Amino acid sequence: MPSVRRVAHEFLERQGLTTVFGNPGSNELPFLADLPDGFRYVLGLHEGAVVAMADSYAQATGRPVLVNLHAASGSGNAMGALTNAMASRTPLVIVAGQQVRSAVGPEANLANVDPSALMKPLVGWAAEPACAQDVPRALAQAVFEARLQRRPTYLSVPYDDWAAATDDNGPAVLDRQVQRASAPATEQGRRLVERVRSARRPVLVLGGDIDSADLFDDAVRLAERLGGPVWAAPSLFRLPFPNRHPLFRGVLPAGIAPVCEAFEGHDLVLVLGAPVFRYHEHLPGRYLPEGTRLIQVTEDASAAARAPMGEALVADPGAVVDLLVKALDAPTAPGGAYRPASEPLTAEGPCLHPEEVFAALRDELPADTTYVVESTSTNSSWWRQMDLRRPGSYYFPAAGGLGFGLPGAVGVAMAQPDRPVVGVIGDGSANYGITALWTAARQHVPLTVVLLRNGTYGALRWFGGLLGVPDAPGMDIPGIDFTRIAEGYGVRAHHAAGAGELRALLAERPDGPRLIQVDTALTTPS
Template identity: 70%
Template sequence: MLIRTVAHEFLRRQGLTTIFGNPGSNELPFLAELPGEFRYVLGLHEGAVVSMADGYAQATGRPALVNLHAASGSGNAMGALTNAVYSRTPLVLTAGQQVRSAIGLEAMLSNVDAAQLMRPLVGWAAEPATAADVPRSLAQAVFEARLRRRPSYLSVPYDDWTAEADANTAAVLDRDVERSAHPDPAQLDRLVAELQAARNPALVLGGDLDTDGLFDEVTALAERMGADTWGAPSLFRLPFPNRHPLFRGVLPAGIAPIAQALEGHDLVLVLGAPVFRYHQHEPGDLLPAGTRLVQVTDDAEAAARAPMGRALVTDPGAVVRALLKALPEPPEQPREYTTPATPAQPRSDDVLHPEQVFAALRDTQPADTRYVVESTSTSRAWWRQIDLRRGASYFWPASGGLGFGLPAAVGVALADGDRPVVGVIGDGSANYGITALWTAAQHRLPVTVVLMRNGTYGALQWFADLLGTPDAPGTTIPGMDFTTIAEGYGVTGVQATDLDHLRALLAEPTDTPRLVQVDTESTRLR
């Protein structure tokens, strides 16, 4: 199946079968083999083309599709486009682009920096990075125009249209996105019916829920549904107690392992999270066969760009509360929280395994401790040992950019003196925000920094193994003593000599900042 075939079918399902345009050579591959129900409305200048589409969309109350000719046709359309912007008309503008191999050469009819050309007039603009992403990008253009009530723009290299679609491309055909300030009864009735009809539903919960203070309510919803519950991949806040018997962990951030994790679930309800924030490239099916997905989010852009599933753009909290009222209460049963596994042991007596460190934190710190975590290579060990049962207990760098952890721990401590704050920081990331120690000292904040020192960029070494580049330079950082660095900034720094010493240090209360350095084993392969 060709990319063009998938795009035509998506447009047909969305009711975008009338195309306004003035074609050039770059647009012909898209227009070839149009299904019989499509109608092409020819205009003799792009200004007239856009104005016709503008009037059509305003009269029908639906988005209209416009096909422009590369940069020249896009430029000709701009004057008329200003009218559509201020009338908030949801136009979907597509433009032909030179073949991919010729764009960098600036061959005739290349649209140089195509997405930038139409900004700031359009609300969203893009050029897909690959041919396989064209149908999903086209869907995003449609949904962005609909959700923003503003024109969107998509430039597509013309050789993409005749490329073969991959196995995941057709997932876009079943996409739908609805928006509501508050979910209306019909939307809720549909969602309740889907959940009640599901044989084995699952919940995927995003950090937005914890940000909005919904920790207890989503816990109650999971119990009401009796559903396996996951944290969304690339989780930056924890919206659910991780030792709850329904919690299945944080989803991995790869396409294939997510599908594997969700195997056996016929319906997946994603609340307050994108679908999905992938990281490592592990291709595969987007979802298991027979699995449907419904996303509820107030992030219109996240809903528009998702590659699969149905989305409802509304307040997730309102949906959670409505579902709690609509779904029957199960028989009351005591929660039996799961017990952490016995911590893994290091391969050398000179270091501790990260699981030993996290078990020590779990056993010595108050239950309401807030943890700011930026030790990226030890995530699996963290979730195997930690026990978090309150909202706003976990903070993680949402974009993956290093330098969040230490300053964020200081910020959390400044914001709330009623709960203890611990920063769990890797030596690779510590250097990006090390000056935050000075601020902690100046404000005499009772924050504990547990500095995990293994002399490497552990996550980078894991990726080197994944990508088959184990000889890449720049992945080790030996020879740093953070206790000395901390003292220079006015913060007490102590080296933990063994596990008993670490536990004793952590058990001591503090009313000033301190840094506890502990040498740990690299866990990138374990």
């Protein structure tokens, strides 16, 4: 009989999981032995960077991706990045190396005595097979659970299992396929259409799942038929709608009271592809204005179940958008002129205002550029200046876990080498995922990293004021020269001293990774 490893490799190949993001330890080597020629192993120098690269790669390709991690300590290093992958519902399949079976009970070094418990609730499914012969089936379940749930899964495999022989049933997994269809039933669809048609002042709220599901342009068609304002759901990780469309009102504030205020005067709130809602700042109040009805449509059953208000329909948002577009009349608000950006603010002294940086990005880079953003203190400046009209234009750490931005930009650039990719990274964030620069150089991805350096944790300073803690320690990180760090990892680097130099550098088209450091004035997220 073939070995467990051989069956596993063939199954992964048939399922298209041939790109492996990893950082190997001793327990992983038996899985990696005899890896077929069609596989590509992408090495990251820290498990957090590995998961963030895989997260963005899976989002950009729309397909599950394999992650290979070490047991307890290595998996623990990845958990911060997993918070983002869980929140963005990214189908990562994590296979971790466990100690040999006989060494787990005595808690030998590098053993993980309870691997499933370690990773929950940061994965949608976690297991360790009860015996070596169950590994192929369990691996198949990990892949299908990730695909069906659109969440990371975690499989811990004792490393002596890979060389074991399968039994007669082992190869049965090779031809398995699991598919899902979730259009609303006829009566459900009829009721939804009636409620939308009867609304006098509907408002549409779109989540990152709309862009993940390639429904960006469909959402525009629906919005123009509804004719009401469009908001992006709070804590946005993907942009679901053109941000300068005349109907777009921006990203909802991440607090209960201001969200309620935004819905004043509307009788129906239709939420597509988003939880209700991912609040952040503690600003209590009513969930909804008096007389306002909320209907949520999501594929995420857990998001529907935990919502504190409104009605929910667990269904494919794409099927619902198609249903409503067909049922509603011709556009009441046809797409008109997109709103222009305002004149960028400037800063006193040698530093640039972030708005000057973002205006340069908008003006000098191609319209189809993809941006991976992790500069939280410049959030308001970003939306005032950028003009994003295409699907897949924006990625952000879904759970706010720092360390996504740099490796995330590498992952997106690997997934779409024919589209310009720019990482917009704050200096506070950059240090969490700085090792991704080595992978960018190793993979020779055509990536531009714009590093905004203000020498402080700007978002934390803003929160300090919000929470009445203006004098908290540890806010400043002066004196870091990221150009020298980048060069040490093999990435070309420049320090742009002014707006003119920045624009000239952006006008160049890189054939490999580069970093542009810009000194910026301190701003606040809103």
